[in-house]
Amino acid sequence: xxxxxxxxxxxxxxxxxxxxxxxxxxxxxxxxxxxxxxxxxxxxxxxxxxxxxxxxxxxxxxxxxxxxxxxxxxxxxxxxxxxxxxxxxxxxxxxxxxxxxxxxxxxxxxxxxxxxxxxxxxxxxxxxxxxxxxxxxxxxxxxxxxxxxxxxxxxxxxxxxxxxxxxxxxxxxxxxxxxxxxxxxxxxxxxxxxxxxxxxxxxxxxxxxxxxxxxxxxxxxxxxxxxxxxxxxxxxxxxxxxxxxxxxxxxxxxxxxxxx
Amino acid sequence: xxxxxxxxxxxxxxxxxxxxxxxxxxxxxxxxxxxxxxxxxxxxxxxxxxxxxxxxxxxxxxxxxxxxxxxxxxxxxxxxxxxxxxxxxxxxxxxxxxxxxxxxxxxxxxxxxxxxxxxxxxxxxxxxxxxxxxxxxxxxxxxxxxxxxxxxxxxxx
Numbered sequence: 219x220x221x222x223x224x225x226x227x228x229x230x231x232x233x234x235x236x237x238x239x240x241x242x243x244x245x246x247x248x249x250x251x252x253x254x255x256x257x258x259x260x261x262x263x264x265x266x267x268x269x270x271x272x273x274x275x276x277x278x279x280x281x282x283x284x285x286x287x288x289x290x291x292x293x294x295x296x297x298x299x300x301x302x303x304x305x306x307x308x309x310x311x312x313x314x315x316x317x318x319x320x321x322x323x324x325x326x327x328x329x330x331x332x333x334x335x336x337x338x339x340x341x342x343x344x345x346x347x348x349x350x351x352x353x354x355x356x357x358x359x360x361x362x363x364x365x366x367x368x369x370x371x372x373x374x375x376x377x378x379x380x381x382x383x384x385x386x387x388x389x390x391x392x393x394x395x396x397x398x399x400x401x402x403x404x405x406x407x408x409x410x411x412x413x414x415x416x417x418x419x420x421x422x423x424x425x426x427x428x429x430x431x432x433x434x435x436x437x438x439x440x441x442x443x444x445x446x447x448x449x450x451x452x453x454x455x456x457x458x459x460x461x462x463x464x465x466x467x468x469x470x471x472x473x474x475x476x477x478x
Numbered sequence: 479x480x481x482x483x484x485x486x487x488x489x490x491x492x493x494x495x496x497x498x499x500x501x502x503x504x505x506x507x508x509x510x511x512x513x514x515x516x517x518x519x520x521x522x523x524x525x526x527x528x529x530x531x532x533x534x535x536x537x538x539x540x541x542x543x544x545x546x547x548x549x550x551x552x553x554x555x556x557x558x559x560x561x562x563x564x565x566x567x568x569x570x571x572x573x574x575x576x577x578x579x580x581x582x583x584x585x586x587x588x589x590x591x592x593x594x595x596x597x598x599x600x601x602x603x604x605x606x607x608x609x610x611x612x613x614x615x616x617x618x619x620x621x622x623x624x625x626x627x628x629x630x631x632x633x634x635x
Contacts, residue, residue: 266489273492
């Protein structure tokens with residue numbers, strides 16, 4: 219019994235220690251952000267590998283999710299004779315929920331895991347210690363550009379996901395299934411509000427972006443510098459990001475849309 | 479690694495695409511166009527019961543949307559709901575003795591205010607009040623009434 223309690227206490231303290239380290243790391247990153255303005259080139263390079271290279275998966279998934287949503291929603295709505303509201307249904311689900319959440323999950327799989335592996339391998343091959351020897355702060359040189367690139371890319375990717383998804387459902391709904399073109403857009407414009415829906419979706423994607431890259435760079439930076447350690451850190455990044463994003467999504471949804 | 483020029487161009491393209499997506503969400507998907515309706519005048523109407531009417535519900539006349547509900551509050555002196563309507567200035571020739579009723583679009587759809595034009599030569603102006611109003615159709619009340627009638631007619635037999 220006591221052994222069991224001790225184990226519980228140990229893992230609890232370990233968890234809090236981990237959280238505390240992560241918070242301190244985030245503070246360190248935030249303090250070091252101003253130095254990024256001296257080296258904007260680093261940011262561009264990271265925007266390329268984090269953002270541009272994620273474009274393909276984001277747009278293809280957005281398109282297919284939108285097409286499937288259009289198809290499934292149409293089958294349900296047509297029973298009630300309300301297939302004209304396909305537009306608002308698809309747009310609201312994409313802009314409010316699916317866009318930010320799925321983008322964050324894909325983003326952590328595509329970019330977050332790569333960030334962790336990259337930073338973890340830099341650590342394993344002593345590149346980070348070498349930088350410290352040369353009086354280059356690895357947080358400023360390696361972590362901050364990646365962090366900022368992720369935070370900038372996420373909302374852009376989420377917006378693209380939603381936009382492409384809506385186009386996908388337009389193609390299926392109006393092109394294949396014969397929903398009225400005008401009703402599709404006008405009902406959507408009537409129901410989707412810029413402040414309450416689109417902006418809240420953007421806020422969500424920014425929060426998820428911060429969570430996803432924060433976890434990614436922290437796990438990379440804290441990785442045990444061995445082959446196995448890096449592979450574990452990469453796995454943890456994807457798993458923790460999924461938990462964090464889904465949990466945060468519930469909290470944000472309850473705050474944003476709970477009272478309406 | 480690619481040359482930095484290609485990388486920069488691709489990053490620029492990425493950011494431009496992201497902006498374009500935002501722009502599309504803002505302009506094409508959401509109702510930003512409705513926010514630009516500054517050109518409105520305000521009319522008030524009092525109702526006993528507004529049912530499920532909400533702020534931003536449409537105001538229609540003959541089925542055509544001419545404005546929106548701007549504000550709903552409860553007047554605790556007259557014990558009535560006061561609904562403020564914003565009507566587009568393009569429709570400024572609405573007779574002042576027009577009536578307002580709350581209808582439901584379809585059986586379960588959203589509720590809106592419908593104006594029935596009166597015959598007056600005077601028109602509603604900014605700050606005007608619609609006197610003749612008809613409350614919302616509340617389904618539960620109708621069902622209740624029907625049940626009571628049914629019970630009474632059964633009792634009379």
